[in-house]
Amino acid sequence: MKTNIILSGVGGQGILTIAAVLDTAALSENLFVKQSEVHGMSQRGGAVQCHVRISDKQIFSDLIPEGKADLILSVEPMELLRYTPFLNKYGWLVTDSHPFINTDNYPDKNDLFKQIKKHPYHIIINATEIAKKIGNSKVTNMVLLGAAASIIPLSEESLLDAIKKLFQHKSDKIISLNLKAFFEGKKIAKEITNLATNI
Amino acid sequence: MKSLLLGNEALAQGSIDAGLSGVYAYPGTPSTEITEYIQRSKLARELKIHATWSVNEKTAMESALGMSYTGLRALVVMKHVGLNVASDVFMNMSVSGINGGLVVVVADDPSMHSSQNEQDSRFYGKFAMIPILEPSNQQEAYDIMHYAFDLSEELKLPVLVRMVTRLSHSRAGIELRERRAQNVMQLPTDTSRFALLPMNARKQFDKLVNKKAILIKLSESSSLNDLKLSQHNDVGIIACGIAYNYVMENIGDDVSFYSILKISQYPLPKEKIKKLYKHCDKIIVVEEGYPLVEELLHDYFNKNDKIKGKLTGDIPLTGELNPNTVGKSLGIFQNISKSIPEIVSGRPPQLCEGCGHTDLFNTINELIPEIGNKNVFGDIGCYALGALPPLKTVNTLIDMGASITMAKGAADAGLENAIAVIGDSTFTHSGMTGLLDAVYENSPITVIISDNSAIAMTGAQESSAVGRLHKICLGIGVHPDHLKTMIPLNKNHEQNVELLRNELKYKGVSVIISERPCVRLSRDKKEEIKAKIASLS
Ligand code: SF4
Numbered sequence: 001m002k003t004n005i006i007l008s009g010v011g012g013q014g015i016l017t018i019a020a021v022l023d024t025a026a027l028s029e030n031l032f033v034k035q036s037e038v039h040g041m042s043q044r045g046g047a048v049q050c051h052v053r054i055s056d057k058q059i060f061s062d063l064i065p066e067g068k069a070d071l072i073l074s075v076e077p078m079e080l081l082r083y084t085p086f087l088n089k090y091g092w093l094v095t096d097s098h099p100f101i102n103t104d105n106y107p108d109k110n111d112l113f114k115q116i117k118k119h120p121y122h123i124i125i126n127a128t129e130i131a132k133k134i135g136n137s138k139v140t141n142m143v144l145l146g147a148a149a150s151i152i153p154l155s156e157e158s159l160l161d162a163i164k165k166l167f168q169h170k171s172d173k174i175i176s177l178n179l180k181a182f183f184e185g186k187k188i189a190k191e192i193t194n195l196a197t198n199i
Numbered sequence: 200m201k202s203l204l205l206g207n208e209a210l211a212q213g214s215i216d217a218g219l220s221g222v223y224a225y226p227g228t229p230s231t232e233i234t235e236y237i238q239r240s241k242l243a244r245e246l247k248i249h250a251t252w253s254v255n256e257k258t259a260m261e262s263a264l265g266m267s268y269t270g271l272r273a274l275v276v277m278k279h280v281g282l283n284v285a286s287d288v289f290m291n292m293s294v295s296g297i298n299g300g301l302v303v304v305v306a307d308d309p310s311m312h313s314s315q316n317e318q319d320s321r322f323y324g325k326f327a328m329i330p331i332l333e334p335s336n337q338q339e340a341y342d343i344m345h346y347a348f349d350l351s352e353e354l355k356l357p358v359l360v361r362m363v364t365r366l367s368h369s370r371a372g373i374e375l376r377e378r379r380a381q382n383v384m385q386l387p388t389d390t391s392r393f394a395l396l397p398m399n400a401r402k403q404f405d406k407l408v409n410k411k412a413i414l415i416k417l418s419e420s421s422s423l424n425d426l427k428l429s430q431h432n433d434v435g436i437i438a439c440g441i442a443y444n445y446v447m448e449n450i451g452d453d454v455s456f457y458s459i460l461k462i463s464q465y466p467l468p469k470e471k472i473k474k475l476y477k478h479c480d481k482i483i484v485v486e487e488g489y490p491l492v493e494e495l496l497h498d499y500f501n502k503n504d505k506i507k508g509k510l511t512g513d514i515p516l517t518g519e520l521n522p523n524t525v526g527k528s529l530g531i532f533q534n535i536s537k538s539i540p541e542i543v544s545g546r547p548p549q550l551c552e553g554c555g556h557t558d559l560f561n562t563i564n565e566l567i568p569e570i571g572n573k574n575v576f577g578d579i580g581c582y583a584l585g586a587l588p589p590l591k592t593v594n595t596l597i598d599m600g601a602s603i604t605m606a607k608g609a610a611d612a613g614l615e616n617a618i619a620v621i622g623d624s625t626f627t628h629s630g631m632t633g634l635l636d637a638v639y640e641n642s643p644i645t646v647i648i649s650d651n652s653a654i655a656m657t658g659a660q661e662s663s664a665v666g667r668l669h670k671i672c673l674g675i676g677v678h679p680d681h682l683k684t685m686i687p688l689n690k691n692h693e694q695n696v697e698l699l700r701n702e703l704k705y706k707g708v709s710v711i712i713s714e715r716p717c718v719r720l721s722r723d724k725k726e727e728i729k730a731k732i733a734s735l736s
Contacts, residue, residue: 010546023203027372033203036369040228040313041656044581046548051369060336061448062369062441065522067534078543085537104589105544115540 001031002055003153004064006083009075010100011043014141017166018073019050021145024162025154026054036062045102047079054154073148075141076100077112077124084119092121094148094189096140098128123147123189130184139181146185150193201372206362209337209373210304211236213344218379220271220299221249223259225628226657227278228313229367230306234276235658246381252654254663255599255628256281260288260303267301268393270385272348279307279318284599284629286323289357293327294403295395296355298387300348306362309487309519313364313656315579315596317517319488324359324465328407330414331359331465332423333440337371339463343423345379350417354410363487365519366441415466423463426471428478431456434529435479437472437496438462439486445525446485457529467495476500483528484508487520549584555715556582558687559649560592562695563618567592570616570703576609578602578630580622581656581717582649593620600629606644607637616703617643623650624662631671634710638676643706645699648672649687651717652728659720665728666735672710681709688715 005022007015019035026033032055038048051064069087074080074095087093093116099109116122127143134143142163149159163182167175204212211233214222224234237243238250249266253259256277263275275285282289282305289303305323308314324331332347334340343360351358391399418424435458438446443461450457460475462468476482476496482505484493493508500506507513513528514520523533550557559582563575577583577593578601586593595605602619610617621630626648637644650668654660664671672682683702685695702709716725 011548023370027200027203032372034369034371035203036365038312039232039368039658041548041584042312044548044551044584044656045546047546059371060444060451061522062365062444063521065448065526065533067537079546081540081543085535085539087537102549103544103546107542107544111542115542 001153002053002057002059003071004069005052005054005152006064006069006072006086007050007052007074008072008079008083009048010079010102011038011046011048013075013100014138015048015050015075018141018145019052020166021159021162022052022054022152022154024165025158028158028161029154031056032059034059034062047082049079049083071148071151073144075127075144077109077116078107081112081115087119090121092123092148092151093119094123094144094151096127096144097124098126123192125185125188125192127185130188131181134180134184135177139178142178142181143185146182147189149182149186150189201374203370204337204341204373205232205368205370206334206337206340206366207232207306207368208236209341210334210344210360210362211240212373212375213341214274214302214348215240215243215246215248216376216378217345217348218272218381219248219274220381221263221266222274222276223249223253223263224276225253225255225259225281226654226660227281228657229308229364230276230278230281230304230362231657231660232367233304252660252663256285257288260285260292263301264288264292264297267297267299268387270299271382272300274302274304276304277306278314279305279320280314280316280598281305282320282323289323290327291395292357293329294400294407295393296403296406297351297357298355298385299382300351301357302344302347302351302360303357304360304362306364306367307488308364310364315598317488319491320359320361321465321488321491324361325491327359328411329356329359330354330417331361333361333463333465334366335440335443335461335463336366337369338373340366341373341375343463345376354413356407356410361440363441363519411466415469418464418466418468419470421464421468424468424471425461426475427459428474429455429458432458432479433481434458435475435482436460436529437475437482437484437492439492442485442487442520442525445520445522446529448522449526449529449531462492467492469499472496472499480505482506483513485514485520485525485528490516547587549587550581551718553718554581555651555687555713555718556585556649557590558689558692558715559620559647559713560585560590562687562692562699563592563620564590565692565696566699566703569700574614574616575618575620576602576606578619578621578625580625582620582622585620598629599625600633603630603637603644603646604633606646607633607642610642610644615643617645618703619644619646621646621648622655623648623652623664623668624654626668627662627664627671631675634672634677634708635675637708641707645702645709645711647711647713650712650714653717653720655717655719659717659724666732668712672712677708677710681705681707683709683711685711685713686715687713
């Protein structure tokens, strides 16, 4: 078993929290993990990505080779597309539909969606909106993780435990908010994918 | 459960567990997390490991040498270009030798993710004639520190550990070892080797040169340099440091078809290389950085086309390695036909919303029509982003401190209205000496110290400049009438433009301190800084 996941977004959007949940969950299942992340200049509002590799065997490269990612999970739709060369033939794209616009030449978001939909396996959800409804846009990343959970070969139990562990030094309210976000994302993704398979 | 650590953190924990007594460093991507980890470590605090930031890499390395002089184990950490700053002590302490174990960790940044060049620190290690260790993964980064300190004490030489961005900033599960006790103070038996007067230095240099044979012998027998010969003799691979991972990623289950020499310790084990060379029809050298090993191979075996690598174009000469470029060089099919969809536009980094640097640049930009658009000399820090659109204020960015001295040189040449923009911590790192040069000649330049009370670019570390800038400038000899302060806020725009216009008219050194804390600092941190400033004034 080997799973390659690319997390993407804009510096400051919190993709490292998603990575930390994945890593912790994988280690708790006694799997090997490698997770390469971006520090430094790009964190100032630039494009950032994070490669997470999970396997039951030793992992060598910290970077995922092109064409080998099983999932690209993005907190921003244009940043999702930046990494599609990494996607394998049966790979999944999961993204927030909410664009983060901090450049003059940001494309029309409907064109972005069109481009994403060219890939057979995709989930586009308005995670930011969902997170706000739950109570805090900061949990957008957990909504997205929930949405992708069924694609990730880690048990839901270990993912939830990892979330609890990661936020253990915060208040109970924050923990339950994050868990709620996870379940909300999961539910909505299920509705979308059911719909897709019905067509 | 294993501990999940960044390569940098694994290395830091490895140092603590190897009996460290002090780490000295100036922040710089990709090396920063090593020192930060030790600063946060409870164990390190209990062990009273020194971990306060230094003013620059040179002072850091000299302090580490001082600690080593007393017999304790010291670590000094920097990014690759930081070693340029520290190169004076670096080159000389290999001649004097060390006492307590001294390890120099340098993190290179191939692909220049956060740097101005791709220099390869292995050349510095070779230049100083000391051992270089180059871990290939996080576990090795941890384990190698025990060995590095032991080796340093055994040889009485500093040891260079070379990291690269990708290893520094990638996490993996690490198994920890038992901790070695810290050294107790034991001053050198003979201090004359530390007094590098010519007669002592000559002796010491002879010793250093003669150690080379021992260093090579150690490399030959080191388990870090692992040679596996295959029954097939088509392809031999020399894989250095992290490059080994990219090789293994590609050959995976077919490993028995290749002969591989993994290199993680230098100087190179020549005998092992000869064995591999004799055994194989073709040798591919895979190394991160410059083609150092490849060049040496051409040297060993007279330049020939059996040796492949960066010089032959099989691997790109610039940029960091990745599994695809390495796979391609090994002749393994790479599935990389797809490209990024055209619709995707670039997203370069930019100053945070509400950053004081932006207001400062707006002030300067207001005067550009009067003074011309090529007069602003910049420096290293977040404000370097002022060179990019939409601001486009800053014209130069060369090294720490160069803003002031380049402005001075340009003014010497007759350029009017030369402006230097430098951050508070860059100023204390390498700007003060340049300012003295300018004061000494009263050069007609205007220096703006953009003081955000932090080393913001690398994650808001504490700046030693906090609360001291005015006194430093006055002490250096800036005339009190031309030492001004402004608050870079939009509401002060007109007033700030006027202030700058006036100082530009003055044909001597002016310093304007533009004061506003980085907006990323937490409220607590800002309070802390306020208290510190109050205590210093
Ligand atoms: S980190 Fe601070 S100094 Fe750097 S761009 Fe952001 S606000 Fe400005």
